[in-house]
Amino acid sequence: MSNLRLLHVGLGPLGLRIQQDLLDKGTGSTVAAVDLDPQLAGRSLASLVPGAPDVRIAPSLAALTNWEEIDAAIVTTSSDLARCGETFEQILARGVAVVSSCEELVWPWLRHAQLAERLDQTAKRSGAQLLGTGVNPGYLMDALAVFATGVCKSVRSVSIARIQDATPRRVPFQKKIGAGLSPTQFQAAIGEGWLRHVGLGESLHFVAHSLGWPVERWSESIEPVLATRELECALGRIPVGHAAGVRQVAEGWSGGKRKLLFEFQAAIAQSEPHDRVKLESEPPIDLVLRGGVHGDVATSAIVLNCIAPLLSARAGLHTMATIPMAACFDPRAAGR
Amino acid sequence: MSNLRLLHVGLGPLGLRIQQDLLDKGTGSTVAAVDLDPQLAGRSLASLVPGAPDVRIAPSLAALTNWEEIDAAIVTTSSDLARCGETFEQILARGVAVVSSCEELVWPWLRHAQLAERLDQTAKRSGAQLLGTGVNPGYLMDALAVFATGVCKSVRSVSIARIQDATPRRVPFQKKIGAGLSPTQFQAAIGEGWLRHVGLGESLHFVAHSLGWPVERWSESIEPVLATRELECALGRIPVGHAAGVRQVAEGWSGGKRKLLFEFQAAIAQSEPHDRVKLESEPPIDLVLRGGVHGDVATSAIVLNCIAPLLSARAGLHTMATIPMAACFDPRAAGR
Numbered sequence: 271m272s273n274l275r276l277l278h279v280g281l282g283p284l285g286l287r288i289q290q291d292l293l294d295k296g297t298g299s300t301v302a303a304v305d306l307d308p309q310l311a312g313r314s315l316a317s318l319v320p321g322a323p324d325v326r327i328a329p330s331l332a333a334l335t336n337w338e339e340i341d342a343a344i345v346t347t348s349s350d351l352a353r354c355g356e357t358f359e360q361i362l363a364r365g366v367a368v369v370s371s372c373e374e375l376v377w378p379w380l381r382h383a384q385l386a387e388r389l390d391q392t393a394k395r396s397g398a399q400l401l402g403t404g405v406n407p408g409y410l411m412d413a414l415a416v417f418a419t420g421v422c423k424s425v426r427s428v429s430i431a432r433i434q435d436a437t438p439r440r441v442p443f444q445k446k447i448g449a450g451l452s453p454t455q456f457q458a459a460i461g462e463g464w465l466r467h468v469g470l471g472e473s474l475h476f477v478a479h480s481l482g483w484p485v486e487r488w489s490e491s492i493e494p495v496l497a498t499r500e501l502e503c504a505l506g507r508i509p510v511g512h513a514a515g516v517r518q519v520a521e522g523w524s525g526g527k528r529k530l531l532f533e534f535q536a537a538i539a540q541s542e543p544h545d546r547v548k549l550e551s552e553p554p555i556d557l558v559l560r561g562g563v564h565g566d567v568a569t570s571a572i573v574l575n576c577i578a579p580l581l582s583a584r585a586g587l588h589t590m591a592t593i594p595m596a597a598c599f600d601p602r603a604a605g606r
Numbered sequence: 607m608s609n610l611r612l613l614h615v616g617l618g619p620l621g622l623r624i625q626q627d628l629l630d631k632g633t634g635s636t637v638a639a640v641d642l643d644p645q646l647a648g649r650s651l652a653s654l655v656p657g658a659p660d661v662r663i664a665p666s667l668a669a670l671t672n673w674e675e676i677d678a679a680i681v682t683t684s685s686d687l688a689r690c691g692e693t694f695e696q697i698l699a700r701g702v703a704v705v706s707s708c709e710e711l712v713w714p715w716l717r718h719a720q721l722a723e724r725l726d727q728t729a730k731r732s733g734a735q736l737l738g739t740g741v742n743p744g745y746l747m748d749a750l751a752v753f754a755t756g757v758c759k760s761v762r763s764v765s766i767a768r769i770q771d772a773t774p775r776r777v778p779f780q781k782k783i784g785a786g787l788s789p790t791q792f793q794a795a796i797g798e799g800w801l802r803h804v805g806l807g808e809s810l811h812f813v814a815h816s817l818g819w820p821v822e823r824w825s826e827s828i829e830p831v832l833a834t835r836e837l838e839c840a841l842g843r844i845p846v847g848h849a850a851g852v853r854q855v856a857e858g859w860s861g862g863k864r865k866l867l868f869e870f871q872a873a874i875a876q877s878e879p880h881d882r883v884k885l886e887s888e889p890p891i892d893l894v895l896r897g898g899v900h901g902d903v904a905t906s907a908i909v910l911n912c913i914a915p916l917l918s919a920r921a922g923l924h925t926m927a928t929i930p931m932a933a934c935f936d937p938r939a940a941g942r
Contacts, residue, residue, distance in 0.1 A: 291759050405757055413931070417753055420911050420932035421741055421904035423627050480933045482940030525939060551934070552907075553900035557893065564889035568757035571888075575756050582928075592918075592930050595749070596756035597816045598887070603861060604818030 273606075274298030274577060277340045277366065279357055280347035281305045281318060281327065283442065284371060288344060288570045289319040296601050297574055301339045303327045331360045342577050345370040349468040351382045351402075355389065358400060362392045367399040369576050371569060375402025376412065377472035377479075377589065390587035399580045401588045403596075405568035406432060407469030410559070411532055412476040413590035415547045418555050419481060425551040427529045428477055434536040434562055435543040436515055441504050443566075447515040447536045448494060450505050456494045456513045466492055467534050470520040474530050480591050483524035490520040495537040503538040514538045572596055609942075610634030610913060613676045613702065615693055616683035617641045617654060617663065619778065620707060624680060624906045625655040632937050633910055637675045639663045667696045678913050681706040685804040687718045687738075691725065694736060698728045703735040705912050707905060711738025712748065713808035713815075713925065726923035735916045737924045739932075741904035742768060743805030746895075747868055748812040749926035751883045754891050755817060761887040763865045764813055770872040770898055771879040772851055777840050779901075783851040783872045784830060786841050792830045792849045802828055803870050806856040810866050816927050819860035826856040831873040839874040850874045908932055 276298050278285060285305075292298060303315050303325050311329035315322045328334055343361045348354050351374035358375075361368050378386035393400050402408065411430045419425050436444050448456045448465045459465035470490055478485045494513035501508040508514055515537025522530030545559040575596035583593045590596075612634050614621060621641075628634060639651050639661050647665035651658045664670055679697045684690050687710035694711075697704050714722035729736050738744065747766045755761050772780050784792045784801045795801035806826055814821045830849035837844040844850055851873025858866030881895040911932035919929045926932075 295759065409757055414753075416933045417750075417931050419934035421745055421899055421908050422911075422934040423631065423903055423907040424936070425934045480935070482936040482938075482942070484939065484941070553903045554897070555899065556896040558896060560892040560894060561890070563757055563891065567759055567889045571759040572757050575758075583930075590931075591933065594919075594928050594930060595753050595926075597752045597927065598755035598758040598761050599816070600760070600818040602818075603820065605820070606818070 275301040275339050275341045277302040277304070277334070277343040277361070279304045279331070279343060279345045281310060282346065284569065285346040286318055287566065288346060288573055289315065289322055291570045292574060293319065293321050295574060297599065298577065299323055300325055302334050302336055304329070304331055304334065306330070331357065337364050337366070340366050342367045342369065342581060344573060345372065346573070347372070349373040351375050351378055351385060355385050358389055359392055362389065362396050362398045362400060365396040365398050367581055369401050369403060369573055369580055371404045371573055372402050373404065373407050373469040374472060376404065376407040376469060377476040378402065378587070380472050380475045386587060394586045397585045399583055399585055399588055401576055401580045401590070401593065403572050403576050403590055405563060405565050405572060407473045407476070408590055409568070409572055410545050410563060411470070411534070412473040414557070415477050416480040416591050418547050418549060418557050419551065422549065422551040422553065422555065425481055425549055427531070427550040429531040429548040431533040431544070431546045432535070432562070433540060433543050434565070435540040436536045436538050437503060440566065444503055444505050444538065448513045449503055449515055449538050450508045451494070451513045453494060453496070453511070453513070460492060465516065467516070467518055467536070470518055470532055470534055474520050474522045474532055476589060476591070478522055478524060478530060483529060486523050486526070488520065488522040490518060492516065492518045495535060501538050508538060515540065571598065575599070611637040611675050611677045613638040613640070613670070613679040613697070615640045615667070615679060615681045617646060618682065620905065621682040622654055623902065624682060624909055625651065625658055627906045628910060629655065629657050631910060633935065634913065635659055636661055638670050638672055640665070640667055640670065642666070667693065673700050673702070676702050678703045678705065678917060680909060681708065682909070683708070685709040687711050687714055687721060691721050694725055695728055698725065698732050698734045698736060701732045701734050703917055705737050705739060705909055705916055707740045707909055708738050709740065709743050709805040710808060712740065712743040712805060713812040714738065714923070716808050716811045722923060730922045733921045735919050735921055735924055737912055737916045737926070737929065739908050739912050739926055741899060741901050741908060743809045743812070744926055745904070745908055746881050746899060747806070747870070748809040750893070751813050752816040752927050754883050754885060754893050755887065758885065758887040758889065758891065761817055761885055763867070763886040765867040765884040767869040767880070767882045768871070768898070769869070769876060769879050770901070771876040772872050772874050773839060776902065780839055780841050780874065784849045785839055785851055785874050786844045787830070787849045789830060789832070789847070789849070796828055801852065803852070803854055803872070806854055806868055806870055810856050810858045810868055812925060812927070814858055814860060814866060819865060822859050822862070824856065824858040826854060828852065828854045831871060837874050844874060851876065907934065911935070
């Protein structure tokens with residue numbers, strides 16, 4: 271497993287973190303890298319991540335010359351599946367499996383059913399596998415909840431909450447949740463489309479489908495979490511009445527009842543951060559991850575941990591519920 | 607999925623509960639049943655579980671005449687893999703997949719490596735799958751912990767606790783944990799081999815293997831939880847100083863360090879029952895199932911929920927970490 275030879279497409283902040291973690295974990299080595307950024311093309315991966323292999327970053331997949339060396343690909347380019355579709359197609363057509371952090375790929379049938387069908391066909395024809403994953407969507411608000419139902423005889427409703435304290439997070443994350451914006455600025459940012467967690471609808475449909483629940487209706491709301499006292503964060507001072515962060519709620523109806531409730535909240539100075547899956551079920555399940563799960567570390571980890579189980583699965587488009595579970599395998603301890 | 611036609615071997619208390627739950631869930635129907643008990647042979651399954659199909663209970667697998675109708679088998683006969691081996695062999699040889707509650711089958715390589723190898727070969731040759739599962743071992747103290755590591759970059763240690771209040775449980779369970787026994791009786795019962803939770807060692811090796819940790823040394827202890835005040839339970843009065851239940855602890859060493867700690871405790875009047883997986887890891891994980899998970903309901907549920915994912919997996923001997931996740935799928939809501 272430690273001999274996996276990887277192609278990596280997309281060397282932004284998440285991509286570089288994954289490269290660093292791959293070095294630290296030793297679960298594979300990068301033999302090809304692609305990024306569209308002209309500033310990166312031609313540079314060595316080792317110049318971005320000290321200790322990484324001396325692999326020249328190609329400007330496009332078409333420029334790669336060593337496809338026969340590649341066992342699997344990591345794609346960390348965009349949340350928008352439509353923008354990743356061509357990249358996935360090209361890699362899959364070479365018979366190479368793809369794990370991607372593309373949020374919409376976690377449940378691609380919600381917004382891109384036709385593209386999902388095409389990717390599935392390409393993957394099956396080429397004998398390759400495709401998976402979208404991440405800490406959320408991909409794990410905390412979907413796969414973990416489905417996994418929790420495994421010990422249930424019946425489930426009547428699913429409530430999932432991810433409540434995060436953004437204080438210790440990176441500045442880009444604090445910006446993305448609207449920290450510091452006035453209510454007017456907050457609304458404008460929503461309109462511009464950059465202020466929101468992508469994937470709540472995907473998570474909701476992932477869970478509903480896994481339980482056999484047709485979704486008759488669903489909704490998603492977004493609003494600021496307003497500072498009730500003056501706050502400080504890496505972005506600066508947040509006055510009372512300005513946004514400390516964002517709160518998004520998705521609800522889903524099946525069989526005429528509201529059976530799905532998903533709450534995502536991330537704010538500066540958020541008290542009692544946690545992740546929770548609560549099932550009205552037989553037996554009842556109340557699963558809590560105390561303190562929550564740090565998103566940046568976890569998304570990189572789960573992308574890497576999913577490669578081996580994905581490669582063991584049948585060819586085609588997968589979800590976290592159709593491959594064997596990802597585990598934090600240590601090849602060095604195992605002597606591999 | 608709801609049309610699955612099942613063979614059920616072993617109609618003891620767990621087997622009958624599974625039959626009842628299968629009726630309630632509608633995820634399949636029983637077309638063949640076997641039990642060695644001469645009291646049961648020839649009787650209709652419907653006489654044991656009202657509403658169940660009118661299937662005559664056969665005294666042995668050899669007496670079955672409708673193998674071609676069977677999609678999968680449930681085996682609920684014994685915790686001891688050596689005693690189940692022949693049953694598994696015969697069913698697998700017919701090309702029929704098997705899900706069993708046999709505790710030792712959850713990680714069969716610990717105590718029955720040769721038999722495990724033989725079963726794997728038979729399964730592969732016949733194109734069938736074999737899985738041992740249950741709430742514990744099979745889920746709470748092994749699969750759930752491995753699943754939790756999926757979002758980790760690295761794991762340094764794993765601590766798992768299952769702390770149960772036995773007060774509301776069935777009398778056979780209260781007996782099995784030694785409730786009411788004097789310390790002398792308790793020790794004698796351990797010697798007789800019937801007083802213990804089976805599977806702690808299996809769970810420990812399951813987790814270690816999944817993380818790539820060679821187990822250099824491991825140990826398991828068992829002791830009574832002594833009543834510190836007079837207690838009442840379905841078995842009667844428990845005097846101070848007698849056993850209220852059992853406590854078992856398994857520890858495992860890898861890389862020269864104690865990296866695995868498994869605590870199982872079940873006692874009358876146990877306060878704060880819960881299940882917990884605590885990882886020293888990056889990011890840190892502290893997963894708690896508040897109130898715990900009711901074992902009787904959950905074991906039946908997970909056996910049934912594993913049939914579909916097992917059938918989707920490759921032929922061979924599986925574990926909970928090598929098949930896609932089990933979910934509580936509702937075929938009636940899905941219109942199947």
